[in-house]
Amino acid sequence: xxxxxxVEVLYAQLDKVWQFPLRLPINSTVADxxxxxxxxxxxxxIEIKPEHLAVYGQAATLQTKLHEFDRVELLRPLxxxxxxxxxxx
Numbered sequence: 001x002x003x004x005x006x007v008e009v010l011y012a013q014l015d016k017v018w019q020f021p022l023r024l025p026i027n028s029t030v031a032d033x034x035x036x037x038x039x040x041x042x043x044x045x046i047e048i049k050p051e052h053l054a055v056y057g058q059a060a061t062l063q064t065k066l067h068e069f070d071r072v073e074l075l076r077p078l079x080x081x082x083x084x085x086x087x088x089x
Contacts, residue, residue, distance in 0.1 A: 002026070007066050009037040011044060011074040018044055024066065030055070031062040033072050048074060 005028065009020045020037045030053055037043055052075040053060045066072070 005066060005068045005070075007033055007068075007070045007072060009033050009072045009074070011046065013044075013076070018042065028066050029062065030060050030064045030066065030072055033066060034062075046074070052077065 004023045004025055007022050007024055007028070009018075009022065011018045020040055020043070022033060022036050024032055024036065034048060050062055053062070053064075054073040054075055055064060055066070055070050057073065060072070
């Protein structure tokens with residue numbers, strides 16, 4: 001019986017991507033994954049805002065339960081509204 005799951009935490013800036021594969025207990029949440037990855041020496045010093053969390057591009061909360069091979073994404077705020085960008089083109 002498998003008692004852990006494999007997940008990944010991802011954060012990207014324009015010039016660099018941080019990817020952290022993790023093994024967590026079953027029924028772990030996004031908050032558990034973030035707590036585990038913050039202990040990693042290469043973790044960037046960024047502020048994590050709950051409204052900027054996603055699992056495979058779908059909005060998530062700190063209480064979202066994770067499943068095998070989920071990817072937790074830390075999203076950056078938009079620099080420009082996509083509708084404004086479209087109108088500008």
